[in-house]
Amino acid sequence: xxxxxxxxxxxxVVRTTHLELDLALDFDEKVLAGSATHTxxxxxxxxxxxxxxxxxxxxxxEGLTADGWEPLEYSLAVxxxxxxxxxxxxxxxxxxxxxxxxxxxxxxxxxxxxxxxTAGGVMPFMFSQSxxxxxxxxxxxxxxxxxxxxxxxxxxxxxxxxVLMSADNGTTSRRTGSYDVVMPEPIPSYLLAIAxxxxxxxxxxxxxxxxxxPATVRRAATEFSDTEEMMRVTEELFGPxxxxxxxxxxxxxxxxxxxxxxxxxxxxxPTVVIGDKSLVSVIAHELAHSWSGNLVTQDSWDDIWLNxxxxxxxxxxxxxxxxxxxxxxxxxxxxxxxxxxxxxxxTPAELAVELPGLHHRSEYHGTTSTGPLKGSWFLSWLxxxxxxxxxxxxxxGYFDTFAFRSINTDNFVEHxxxxxxxxxxxxxxxxxxxxxxxxxxxxxxxxxAVSARFQVVDEARGLWLTTGELPHGAExxxxxxxxxxxxxxxxVLSPLLLxxxxxxxxxxxxxxxxxxxxxxxxxxxxSYEAAYAEMAEFLxxxxxxxxxxxxxxxxxxxxxxxxxxVFAKARPGYHPIxxxxxQKILGQ
Ligand code: BES
Ligand code: ZN
Numbered sequence: 065x066x067x068x069x070x071x072x073x074x075x076x077v078v079r080t081t082h083l084e085l086d087l088a089l090d091f092d093e094k095v096l097a098g099s100a101t102h103t104x105x106x107x108x109x110x111x112x113x114x115x116x117x118x119x120x121x122x123x124x125x126e127g128l129t130a131d132g133w134e135p136l137e138y139s140l141a142v143x144x145x146x147x148x149x150x151x152x153x154x155x156x157x158x159x160x161x162x163x164x165x166x167x168x169x170x171x172x173x174x175x176x177x178x179x180x181x182t183a184g185g186v187m188p189f190m191f192s193q194s195x196x197x198x199x200x201x202x203x204x205x206x207x208x209x210x211x212x213x214x215x216x217x218x219x220x221x222x223x224x225x226x227v228l229m230s231a232d233n234g235t236t237s238r239r240t241g242s243y244d245v246v247m248p249e250p251i252p253s254y255l256l257a258i259a260x261x262x263x264x265x266x267x268x269x270x271x272x273x274x275x276x277x278p279a280t281v282r283r284a285a286t287e288f289s290d291t292e293e294m295m296r297v298t299e300e301l302f303g304p305x306x307x308x309x310x311x312x313x314x315x316x317x318x319x320x321x322x323x324x325x326x327x328x329x330x331x332x333x334p335t336v337v338i339g340d341k342s343l344v345s346v347i348a349h350e351l352a353h354s355w356s357g358n359l360v361t362q363d364s365w366d367d368i369w370l371n372x373x374x375x376x377x378x379x380x381x382x383x384x385x386x387x388x389x390x391x392x393x394x395x396x397x398x399x400x401x402x403x404x405x406x407x408x409x410x411t412p413a414e415l416a417v418e419l420p421g422l423h424h425r426s427e428y429h430g431t432t433s434t435g436p437l438k439g440s441w442f443l444s445w446l447x448x449x450x451x452x453x454x455x456x457x458x459x460x461g462y463f464d465t466f467a468f469r470s471i472n473t474d475n476f477v478e479h480x481x482x483x484x485x486x487x488x489x490x491x492x493x494x495x496x497x498x499x500x501x502x503x504x505x506x507x508x509x510x511x512x513a514v515s516a517r518f519q520v521v522d523e524a525r526g527l528w529l530t531t532g533e534l535p536h537g538a539e540x541x542x543x544x545x546x547x548x549x550x551x552x553x554x555x556v557l558s559p560l561l562l563x564x565x566x567x568x569x570x571x572x573x574x575x576x577x578x579x580x581x582x583x584x585x586x587x588x589x590x591s592y593e594a595a596y597a598e599m600a601e602f603l604x605x606x607x608x609x610x611x612x613x614x615x616x617x618x619x620x621x622x623x624x625x626x627x628x629x630v631f632a633k634a635r636p637g638y639h640p641i642x643x644x645x646x647q648k649i650l651g652q
Contacts, residue, residue: 068364070197071116072141072150073206077108080206081250085217089227089260091188094169094176096258100203101162103213113155116200116207118148119168127158136161148200163204173198175318175639182261182316183279183334187224189261191315191331193324193641196365199253210363210470212250219243221260228275228313230257230326235273235309237265247327249307250468252361257326259313268292268312271305276314280334284314287337287344290386294351297385302355302378302460306467310351318607320639322346325353325375333608335577342543343578345383345395352378355463363470366425370476373422373439380440394544396444396513401551403437404512407505421502423473442500445510449491450484458484477501521548529553532561534568543576550582555589555618562592573598581611588618596626604634607642616649624650 068075080102087098104113122140126133137154153161167174177189192202200207219227223241231245266285267273269292276284291312299305312330314337323346324331330350336343356374376399384392403419410418419434422442447455462479485492499507524535535541535549566572571583572595580602587595603612619627631646638646 068208068210070147070365071206071208072114072147073116073208073211074110074114075206075208075211077110078104078106078113079211080213081105083203083205083213083215085203085215085219087217087219087258089190089219089221089225091176091190091222091225094174094190095166096171096174096202097166099162099164100205101160102205103160104158106157111154111156113153113161114206115151115153115163115204116148116197117151117165117204118143118173118198118201119171120149120151120201120204121166121168122151122204123164123166125153125164126162127153127155128160128162129158133162147197151204165204167202170640171198171201172640173201177261177316177318177637181318181637183277184262187262189259189316191259191261191319192257193320193331193639194256195254195324196368197254198641199256202258203253203256205253205256207253208364209252209254209361212252212361212468212470214246214248214250215256216246217244217258219245219258219260224262225260226263226275227258227260228263228329229259230255230329232308232328233311235265235267237263237275249327251327251358252470255325255327255358257324257329257331259315259331261316263313265311271295271308272310272312274312274314275329276334277316280314280337283339284312284334284337287339287341288312288347290341290344291347291351293386294348294382298351298355298378298382301381301385301456302463305354306359307354310354312347317605318637318639318642320607320609320642322608322610323350325350325358327354327358333577335606335608335611338576340543343576345379348382348386349375349379352382359468360463360466361470363472364425367472369422369435369439370471370473372436374443376436376440377443380444390515390517391542391544393513393515394517394542394548397515397518398544398547398551399437400441400512401548403434403506405551406434412504416504418504419506420504421498421500423477423501425473438500438506441506441510445500446484446492448511450488454484454488473501515548517545518548521545522552525549525553528561528565532564534564538569543578546576546579547582550579550586553586555586557586557590557592559590559592559594562586562590563594566595571595573601577602577606577608577611581614584615585618588615588622591622600626600630600633603630604637607634607638609642609645612642613645613649616646620649620651628652 082103084101087096125136125138127136139152141150143149173192173194179186182189220242221227227243229245231247262277263275264278264281265275266281272291274284307328314332314334317334319333322333336346352375357371362370527533574580584599
């Protein structure tokens, strides 16, 4: 086992196998307080248990003996700005250890929302985001994906609020102020999740449903009505869904991601609920994580491509099976275009940092947009070479073999050699494999997705840019065609061109966040001030990083003062992760 440099835990000597949480949610203080009791498996000689924490106040630690609980000595290290504080507990190998603690109101893994920041506007809301290393800010835990444990939680909250976790929550939204949930399957700490608010349930099918605020739940259920079908096709391709129920929780717009694959309870941004299902590949993506990531997990963040790369591939297979090849190809082409545009201007040295070989482990494989794409492109390439007839059963076998385990890239490559390249020699060469695994960038022999619809869009854009003629038929374009139109347009355009396009197609103020993000990027880079008020409103309403950061980035290059002004107004509604990212862009 390799050491996880993002955690102080020592899983080579001791591992949590089960966690019991007993927590109280205090919305006045913005604090979660209670205890975390670890059931431990000791495998080496040591006199201590080291847990990860960040900004936690530890109130006491106890260990279970034959005579009951005894207090244990502990010390909290000086915090490291990135990793937090190691909590070192003196223990003679106690089978269970209980830590009593409270979180800080500034916990990086939690956001506490005032009622005004919700759809209903009456009740407060809170939610967690643990990936990658934020679980430690709300639970003292071995915060490394190499350790897996089941968990049970007892949570109390104000009686008017519903509490949900990444666990078996049932399907009744009866509020009692006291909730008990269990997660029987072993999960890594980054999949610990909790949310509380004015949440109601609407079923989608036998084993899936949507949780959302009353004002949103109907629209969300309509948008996500293909969830059962997505589950069915994924099972057909890659084996059984092993987590019991699959529910979706639609969060307020400050949720910093598109989605988060919390097991049994995907957390999702409301920005995908727009009425035409055109952005539901986010749901396919989070569902795909039920196989890639949640079932077969990377054992450290440096191998995150095993998680996000595989998921991006499986996502596209789900999208193809449910919405057809044409749609899936457009989505692939959009992702590939974004990567190529980013990589093209790089020098070889920069490229080696931005997108190294998949075997060159780096946490950045998962946190930039290019990393997951290289992984999924690699898998698509294998699929094409070996054919689906061979590749699909191979991938299914991979999920079966490593189910509920945490592995690294070597484990995958070994499996690939044993079950794919050895039984089917001469399909790919060693040099080709090495290009993906050890060399930077996207190999020259990788085929790009070609979308006939995008060729039409590209021609329309070319005509518009050279003659000013508005794109024909664009009023009937799908979301993806608009994304293509904007993605491949120059960053800076003349106000006149922008005004004509805007007048014809009403881009300013669009309810489609993916279109808005790209449009406002151009608006900001071109200083098209007619759209600034709506752009500011968008930045204030939405906190999803993928949608707001590129706009701030563009504004930072043209109108930093305006960006700072908007940020000051939006900031109280942003998640701590979004706030930190915007501050970095604005140099604050
Ligand atoms: N698990 C990720 C989000 C994540 C990655 C959080 C790394 C923290 C660190 C999630 O599954 C994801 O990838 N979400 C994407 C949507 C997806 C369709 C690419 C997002 O948030 O936009
Ligand atoms: Zn993902």
